[in-house]
Amino acid sequence: MAAESEQRILRRNRPGTKAKDFYSWPPQDFNDMDTILAVQQYIQYMIRKDHTDVDAILEPPEGHDDLAVWKYEHLRQFCLELNHMAVRLQNECDPVICTKMKATEQWIFLCAAHGEPKECSALDYTLHTLHGASCLLNSNKHFDSRVSIRESSVQRLGSIARRIYRIFSHAFFHHQQLFAEFEGETSLCLRFTRFVTKYGLMSRENLLVPIDGVSSPVVSQQDEGGDEGGDEGAGETEA
C-alpha cells in the first residue's frame, strides 16, 4: 500500500461528473483490489476496456480460483446490463403484439417469477425475470456472501441463465433491429453465449440465437432470416 499512501486514488464518480467522463480513473490490478467486490470491479473494468473482447472478459484473473463466485458475478453483471435492453424493449415490445414469451414457434415459456407461474407477455416476462433474478442473486438466504457460494446455490445459476437467455432469443427473433443495435453497442449476447457454453450452464440445443458459431435452430421462423455468424440482422421486427 506504500504506493498509494502518498496519493490515494479514489475511484469514484463524483456528483456532477458528466456521463462521458464516468469511470475515468487509472486501472488497478486485480490482486491489488482490497475489497470483497473485487470480482465485480474487475469484470466491469474489463467490459469498459473492450466489450468485444469477450474471451478476455470471461477469463478469470490470476489469483482468483473460485469458479462459483466467478460465475455468480458474471451472471449478476448480465442482469445489470440486460436492464438496458429491457428499457429499449419497453418502447417496442408491446404486450398486445407479443402476447406470449416465445422465441421460435416451438415453445412458449412460463414466467417463473410469480408464486404460481403464469403465461406472461414477453415484456412482462422480461421485466419479471430480471427482477426475479436480481432478487434471487441478492437474497441472503441463498447467496449470503460475495466471496463464497454454497453448493446448493450454485445449482440455481443454471436455471437463472436459462430464463435470462430467453430474453435474448425473443429479442432476436421478434425485435431484430433493436437486438442488432444493442448487440453492436455491448456484445452482450455474444458474451452470454460464450459464457454459458464455457461454464456449462446451458446446453447448445437451447441456444437459439445464431451467434458465435451456434447454428440456427431446426424449427425457426422462415421470415426472420437468422444468418450464421452474423450479429447484424437486416430483418424486420415482427408485425
Next chain:
Amino acid sequence: MSLVDGGGGATGTGRIDLRQVLRRQRKDSDPTPGDAPDLEFEYADTDTYAHELSELYSYSEAPEFYTTREVFETCLETSYDTSCWADLSREQQLSFVMSLLDRFEVVEPKERLEAVKCLLYLAHGNFAPDVREESLEPTARANIFMMLELGVYCATIELLAVEMEQGKGVYEGTRANITIADNYNLRMCLSLLYVIVETMQRGCPNDPPDWLRLRKSFIESLSEPVVGEETLTSLLFVMLLAFCNGTMPHYPIKRILLLIWKTILAMMGGLEDLQEIKKQRREVVGLPAEFPEVRPSRPLILPTPAFDPRGLIDGAAARINRGISQVSDTDSVGDISISGGKGLDFRPKARSKDVEAYVESCRSKYGCFETGEGGNELVGLPEPIQESIRVLQQHVYVPLSDIQIAEEETAKKAQACALPTGKPAAEDKTEDCGVTSLTKRDNPTESLYKVLLPNLPQYMIALLKVLLAAAPTSRARNDSLNILGDVLPPEAPTNIVETTQVTFDVNRHKEIIVKAISATLLLLLKHFKVNHIYQFEYMSQHLVFANCIPLVLKFFNQNMMQYISARNNFPSLNFPTCVLLPQDGEVTLEVSESTTTDSGFCWRNLFSCINLVRILQKLTKWKHFRTVMLVVFRSAPILKRALKVRHPMMQLYILKLLKVQTKYLGRNWRRSNMKTISAIYRRVRHHLHDDWAYGNDLDARPWDFQQQEFALKASIEYFNTTYYSPDPPSLTDPFGGKLSPMSQNYLSVLGKHVPLSKAWKEKYEEWVEVEVFQMPRDWDKFLESPTHYMEAKPMDL
C-alpha cells in the same frame, strides 16, 4: 379366548385348580407346536433400496414404465441420432439433461411431462429388457448425481409447485372415481423427487469425493427453502392438508407420504445418527453417554416353574412350552446356582424421583424427620439404609429430558425476575449450554420444528386420518378419505386375474401407506425427543388429542399373525423385475411365487407394527394419565394377542405397554396371566422401587389426569411462545396486567404521587414541627444503616 376382564377363573368352587390354571396358561401361549423360530427380521430405518423403489409404484402403474422409456428414446433420437445413453459423451449427456430442464418451464403441460418422464427414466438407471438388475443401481446413482449437479432437484420442486395447483376445484367434492389417470403429472414429479431423495439418503462408501460433497450439500439443502419460503417438507405437508380437507382429493397420497418420510429421514438421519446425536447431547450437559450395562457378576435367580419350593407342580408341567421366553430349556429342578448367561440381560435402572421419594420416606420412617423436599442428603439415617440408598444411586439413570425440563424451569423463574428486555432470560446466557441455547441451535431438527410448528396439530390430524383410512380393520364409511386415488386403474377390471390383481394392489397400497405414516411419526417423535423434550411433548400431545391411542389399538385389534404374513405381492410386477422381463402383456396368477420369497413374513407389515407399538409406548411412557387411557380402552387383550408375533423387539414393546398397565388391571388378571407377567419380568428392564406388579395404589384419582395433561400443555405453550413466537413475549401476569420490577430510582420514587388524607393536610405543620425539627435524628447513622433507624416509633396522628 381372552381371559382378562376378571379372569374367567375358578368357577365358584373357591379352590384354585392348578391344572385349570396351567391349561389356561397353555392356551394363553403360542399355539404353534414346539419352539417355532423367531422371525428373522432386523429392524432398520428402511427396507432395501430395491424394495423401497418397488413400493413406490402400484401394480396398475406398471405399463407406465414403458412409456417413460419410449419417450426417452424418442427424445434422444431427435437430438443425437442414437437411442443408447451410453453412446453419448459426458458433455452430450449434460447437454441433454439441461435441454430437458429448459422444457420444465414451457406452457404446454405435455411438453413438461415428457421432460419429467425422460429424467425419471434416467433416474431409474436406463432399464431395458436386456439390462442386468445389478447394473441398474450404480447407473441410476451416477445419473442422479449428474442430475443433481445440474439443478434438477430445484427445478422439479418448482414444477411440483406448478402441478400442485392444477386441478383446483375440478375434483373438489367428487367422492369416487378418482383413478390413476387423474394424477398422472403429479405422480411423475413426485416419483422423480422420491427416487432422488431415496438414492441420496443412502450413503455409499465407494462414492468419489465430489459425490460425497454433493450428497452433503443436498442433505443440507433439504432444510432450506426451495420455492419461496417453503421447504420441500412444508410443501408436502401443505399437499397433505389439502388432500385431507377435500380440496384436492386427487393427490397421490401414498407418494406424498413416502416422500415426506424419506425427506425427513434424509434430513435428520436414521437410527444410528440418532444414537450419536443423543450421546453428544448428553455429554454436553455432563451426563454419561449411555447407561452402563455391566452385567452383574452373580446372575439374579429366575423364578422358573421348575424351581418350585412348594412342590405343587409335577414334572410334566414343568416343561411348559415357554415359547415367549428367551431362557433355555435346561432348567433342572433344584439347581439354583446357575452360571452366567442365565441371568436377566439388563441392569435395572432407577429414576431420580423414585430415589428421592424413597429417601424422604426413609427419613420419616427411620429418622423421624422430614425435609419436605427430597434431595439426597443421607444424614441422620441408619447405616444399612444409607448403604441401600447408595446402591440405588448407582443405578440412577438421568434422562436428558430431566435436564431440559429443569433448565426450562430455571429459565422461567429467571425470566420472572429479569428486567423486561423483551427477550427470555435464557437467551442472555452467554455460555453455550446445549440445552437452553435453542435459539442458537442450527440443526435440521430445529429447522423442521420451526417449519411444522404453526400447523402441527392439523398435520397430526391429517396423518392420523389417512392412517385410519388405510388401517386394515376400518370399514369404508361415507366420510372417510378416499386413499385409492393413486392405485385404481382407469378401466375397471374385466376378468378374474385383473380383479385379483387390483385387490392385491389395493391391499398393498394400504400397507405401504401405514408403513410410511408409522415410520414418519416414530422418526419425528424420536428426533424431537432428543432435540428438546417439549418439542416431543407438543407433538405427542397433539397426537393424543387426535385419538392416536385408540387408533393404534384399533389397528392391533386384528389377527396379527395374518397381517404379518400377508402376501399382497406379485413379484413379477414389482419394479424393477417388471421392466427387465420381456414385455408380454400378460399377468399370470402365480400364487406359487409366495413360497419362494422368504422367511414367512411381510417386511413392511412387521415394520409398521413395530413402529406403531413403539409410538404407543413413547406416548404413554411415564405418564399415568395416558396409561389409564390404555386401560380404559381395554388394550390388554389386544396387546396380548399381538404377543403371538414371534419377534423379540415387537414383543418387548408390547410387554412394556402391558407392564405399565398391570397395576390397573386387577388381581384376577394378574393371577390368570402369570406367563405374561413372567415374560415381562424377564424381558423388560426393571426399575428399582417401581411396584408395577403389585397394584397398591389402584384407584389413582382419575380427575387428576386431566389436570396433569393441562399442566403439561401449559408448559409446552410457554416453551413454544418463548422460543418460537414471532413477537418476543413480554412479562405478563395471569390477570393480564403488565408486571415490572419495583423501581428503586430515587427520583422516580420521589416523583410518585402519594395521596394524602384530609386530616394530614390540615395538620401537617404540627407533625413537621414535632417529628422533624424537635426530634433529634442522627442522619448520618440513617445513611449508614437504615434498619437501625426504623426502630424509632413514629408518631401517629
